[in-house]
Amino acid sequence: MTLSPFLRASVALHAAAVPAVAIAPERWPWIAGTLFADHCAVLAGGLMPRSGWLGANVVRCATAERAGAIALTFDDGPDPHVTPRVLDRLDAHGARASFFCIGERAVRHGELAREIARRGHRLENHSHTHRAGFFFHSPAELDREIRACQQALAEASGRSPEFFRAPAGIRSPLLDAALARAGLRLASWTRRGFDTVARDPRSIAARLTRGLRAGDVLVLHDGAPRGRAGRDAVVLEALGRLLDAAGAAGLGVVSLHA
DSSP: OOOOHHHHHHHHHHHHHHHHHHHOGGGHHHHHHHHHHHHHHHHHHHHOTTOOTTSOOBSBOHHHHHTTEEEEEEESOOOTTTHHHHHHHHHHTTOOOEEEEOHHHHHHTHHHHHHHHHTTOEEEEOOSSOOTTGGGOOHHHHHHHHHHHHHHHHHHHSSOOOEEOOGGGOOOTTHHHHHHHHTOEEBOOSEEOOTTTOOOHHHHHHHHHTTOOTTBEEEEESOOSSOOTTHHHHHHHHHHHHHHHHHHTTOEEEOTTO
16 A cells, blocks of 8 residues: 555654654654644544545546536435435436445345345445444454445445445544555545535535536435434435436436446
């Protein structure tokens, strides 16, 4: 695995710190402060889902752009109350999408996961348990989370996922190495609708469609960590508005693979 330029610089900075303290011990507060600032920058890079500081990150889809389409993605499913209705809505518009599934939910709702694939959509890796502390996982824990989800989704679809999206989009500096071991690419988004917290489908759709153009990667959720009354209706109306806007703009709606 090749480190990003940012991480290479961070490693070089830490390597230089020890001899720097040995040569000029009186400057250790400045050296420590520099290393602290570097750690803060690494943390910031992980907390910004669209950042490429810590490694490659798909925020736009070149294949969708060449096809004159947008790439639509869904997170946190499958959900038996929401996902089937999302699939029907996509079918009605001749649209395809990438579903970033939580592995243990795909196991629990295996037939639904298989149905997503049968209808021509892609299953992608969103970790096996979607734990809140994903950023703090050790390399071994990252491998377990990623591989367990890979296995669950490959069994459901007959195809191994090719993309990974970190829970909440938050990544650690250790994630790139784990993805390389699993043969996965990190994908975030061009924009998101915040549909897990917003209640107005019009504002959700407006966030997604503002400046809409070919190659955009958009994210909605067909699942959620916590249930909420009426969430399915909000997501479905926002999805309908998005699909209508794409059609009006002459844009197709495809998966990340186009």
